[in-house]
Amino acid sequence: MARYTDAVCKLCRRERQKLFLKGAKCYTEKCPVERRNYPPGQHGGTNARRAKVTEYGLQLREKQKIKRTYRLLEKQFRLSFEKANRQQGITGENLVRLLETRLDNIVYRLGFGSSRNAARQLVLHRHITVNGKSVNIPSFHVKTGDVVQVRPKSRKLDAIHDAMKRVNDRSIPSWVQLDKANMKGTLLNLPERADVPLNANEQLVVELYSK
Numbered sequence: 702m703a704r705y706t707d708a709v710c711k712l713c714r715r716e717r718q719k720l721f722l723k724g725a726k727c728y729t730e731k732c733p734v735e736r737r738n739y740p741p742g743q744h745g746g747t748n749a750r751r752a753k754v755t756e757y758g759l760q761l762r763e764k765q766k767i768k769r770t771y772r773l774l775e776k777q778f779r780l781s782f783e784k785a786n787r788q789q790g791i792t793g794e795n796l797v798r799l800l801e802t803r804l805d806n807i808v809y810r811l812g813f814g815s816s817r818n819a820a821r822q823l824v825l826h827r828h829i830t831v832n833g834k835s836v837n838i839p840s841f842h843v844k845t846g847d848v849v850q851v852r853p854k855s856r857k858l859d860a861i862h863d864a865m866k867r868v869n870d871r872s873i874p875s876w877v878q879l880d881k882a883n884m885k886g887t888l889l890n891l892p893e894r895a896d897v898p899l900n901a902n903e904q905l906v907v908e909l910y911s912k
Contacts, residue, residue, distance in 0.1 A: 757909070760905045760906065760908055760909035761909065763902050763905040763906055764778075764905070764909055766901045767796075767899070767906060770817075770901070771806060771817065772805075772817045772818055772821065773800075777840070781796060781799050782796055782910055784799060792907050793894075793907050794893075796906065797903055798891055798892060798894075799842070801892050802842050802843050802888065802891065802892075803839065803841070804824055804836060804840070804843055804849070805817055805820045805821040805824050805839035805840075806820070807843045807849050807886070807888065808820035808823055808824060808829055810873070810874055811877060811879050812864055812865050812879065813851055813864060813884065814861075814864055821839045823851075823860075823861070824836065824839045825839065827852070828851060828852055828858065829850070829851060830849070831843065831850075832848055833848075833850075835852070843888050844888065845888055846887065846888065848885055848887050849885065849886050849888070850883070850885035850886070851884040851885070856884055861884070865881065865884075874892065874898075876889050876890050876896060877889060
């Protein structure tokens with residue numbers, strides 16, 4: 702399966718905003734977006750000032766921003782969009798809701814992983830259970846009432862403890878409930894768009910795919 706192997710900080714610099722792909726580093730002064738807030742490449746800063754942004758360019762950037770935030774490949778993102786488009790309601794909001802309820806994202810939102818990549822690794826290595834059953838599929842969609850928990854044998858992992866040290870009540874979304882002592886969380890309800898901390902315009906993605 703194809704995967705991105707270059708420095709993930711380049712993705713943030715390309716979008717000129719923090720996508721929080723590097724865990725704790727994103728919150729320090731060492732974050733490349735803080736130090737070099739222009740696209741990567743030899744002429745990144747110069748080209749960014751000169752380039753004219755077209756309507757298509759704006760739509761593409763928003764699509765890339767959301768896709769990279771949730772660490773998806775193009776085909777995975779397109780399939781998520783098509784599923785959102787088949788659902789009732791506003792397609793853009795459906796898309797964000799689908800991405801937010803992926804298991805790897807829920808693990809990240811609960812603070813078990815310092816980044817979505819770290820959360821995905823926890824899922825793939827069978828450190829996470831859903832309703833008491835081991836699930837190793839990052840794209841598994843968590844439903845309302847599902848309980849996501851770290852396996853008992855995995856609760857001593859340094860990576861999980863280091864990530865949870867940074868967890869506080871303000872960092873946990875309102876649509877999930879965290880039991881920090883037992884390393885488990887419950888999806889209380891499907892998230893509303895206004896409650897999702899995603900700095901992107903998903904409507905432009907709808908317009909892009911509707912052409």
